[in-house]
Every structure is written in structure tokens, then in C-alpha cells.
Amino acid sequence: MIISRQKEFHDILQLLAEKNIFIIGCGKCAKKQHVGGEPEVKDMKKRLEAAGRNITGWTVLNSACSISSWKEVLSVNPEIERSDAILVMSCGGGVSVISGFAGIQVYPALDTESLGGVVCNEVVTEQCGMCGDCTIWLYGGICPVIQCAKGLLNGPCGGALEGKCEVDERLCAWDKIVERLKELKKLENLDKINEPKDHMKKGRVKT
Ligand code: SF4
Ligand code: SF4
Numbered sequence: 001m002i003i004s005r006q007k008e009f010h011d012i013l014q015l016l017a018e019k020n021i022f023i024i025g026c027g028k029c030a031k032k033q034h035v036g037g038e039p040e041v042k043d044m045k046k047r048l049e050a051a052g053r054n055i056t057g058w059t060v061l062n063s064a065c066s067i068s069s070w071k072e073v074l075s076v077n078p079e080i081e082r083s084d085a086i087l088v089m090s091c092g093g094g095v096s097v098i099s100g101f102a103g104i105q106v107y108p109a110l111d112t113e114s115l116g117g118v119v120c121n122e123v124v125t126e127q128c129g130m131c132g133d134c135t136i137w138l139y140g141g142i143c144p145v146i147q148c149a150k151g152l153l154n155g156p157c158g159g160a161l162e163g164k165c166e167v168d169e170r171l172c173a174w175d176k177i178v179e180r181l182k183e184l185k186k187l188e189n190l191d192k193i194n195e196p197k198d199h200m201k202k203g204r205v206k207t
Contacts, residue, residue: 002029002091004110018084026064026090036089056083064094070101140180147173153194
């Protein structure tokens with residue numbers, strides 16, 4: 001599950017320099033999070049039209065990041081070909097895939113935040129920040145890269161108050177990590193000093 005949220009509407013308006021805009025939603029992660037399924041696409045259309053933009057049409061693809069052919073997408077709604085730009089309400093993966101086919105300007109309506117998951121039918125956010133150098137087992141399966149507001153790899157900042165993070169509303173990730181390591185009888189993991197992430201690994205040669 002890719003976790004995304006809608007950009008501010010005025011930011012989307014500023015992106016859309018072209019006259020005729022087609023909107024594409026995504027029937028997978030964005031739909032599940034209520035940021036790019038049919039109701040949100042229709043709402044976006046309504047708001048853009050109220051702001052004076054010409055919306056040529058809309059569709060919600062089964063999965064915006066997985067397209068077998070552009071011809072198939074066009075067959076669903078040929079108005080795409082009469083548009084000057086596409087606004088995609090999916091994660092960056094979907095925007096990238098559609099940009100590769102479309103031959104016209106493609107804009108993202110969402111900001112992609114993290115990898116999440118679904119637990120008992122509820123979406124859970126911030127499970128992984130896709131750092132490319134996974135050491136999550138050291139932390140009992142709770143990733144501090146994404147769950148600690150400061151991304152601290154070697155223990156808490158000391159600013160938590162009654163279990164709440166000093167930066168925002170989240171629970172302190174490091175409280176949760178310590179509790180999980182206690183449960184797993186792996187508190188010795190905390191003795192190890194973890195080097196900063198090797199961001200070179202993200203750019204390693206793909207085989
Ligand atoms: S350590 Fe990196 S790859 Fe592993 S869960 Fe955290 S962000 Fe994701
Ligand atoms: S209070 Fe906890 S979650 Fe917040 S920044 Fe400090 S260590 Fe990280």
C-alpha cells in the first residue's frame with residue numbers, strides 16, 4: 001500500500017497551466033485511502049470546473065501504476081486524446097507510468113509519503129520510508145527512519161512527553177521500539193551504534 005495525500009487545492013490549480021485537463025484516478029491504494037477513487041476524482045472535477053478549468057473527462061484506472069497498454073486506457077475514455085494535460089490522482093508510481101505513455105504533460109494531484117499496509121481492513125501509514133538500506137529488524141520491526149519524526153537511528157531524542165513525540169501528534173516511535181525489543185528479548189540490539197544510512201545504496205546498479 002502506497003500512502004499518499006492530496007496536495008493543497010491551490011497548489012494543484014497553480015500546476016495546471018494547460019487549457020483542457022483530463023483526470024485519472026487509481027482504483028488501488030489511492031481509492032483505499034479516499035484520495036484518488038471515483039468520489040475524489042468527481043470532487044476534483046467539480047472544484048476545478050468551479051475554478052474555471054475545462055475538464056475534458058475522467059476515469060479511474062484499476063491501478064494507475066500498472067498499465068498493460070495505453071490503447072486500452074484510451075479505449076475507456078478517448079477524450080484523453082483531446083486533452084492538453086492529465087491530472088493523476090495516484091502515487092508517484094502511477095504518475096510516472098502514465099507520463100511514460102501519455103505524450104502530453106502529466107501532473108500529480110497527490111504527494112506520496114511512505115509505504116504502508118492494511119491491518120484488519122484499516123490502512124496503516126508510515127511502515128517504510130523506502131531508504132534502500134533496510135535494517136528494520138534491529139528495531140524489532142518498527143522503522144525509525146519513517147516512524148520517528150527525526151528519523152533517529154540510535155535511540156530517542158529525549159523530548160517525548162508521556163509517550164508523545166515532541167514534534168507532532170504521533171506516539172514516540174522509540175518508546176514503541178524499546179517495548180517491542182523487550183517483548184522480543186532483543187534489547188541488546190540497542191548496544192550497537194548504527195551508522196547513518198548509506199544513501200549510495202539507493203542508486204546501486206540495477207541488475
Ligand atoms: S529501514 Fe529503510 S527499507 Fe527498512 S523499513 Fe525502514 S525505511 Fe524501509
Ligand atoms: S520524541 Fe520520539 S518520535 Fe519524536 S523525534 Fe524524539 S525520538 Fe523521534
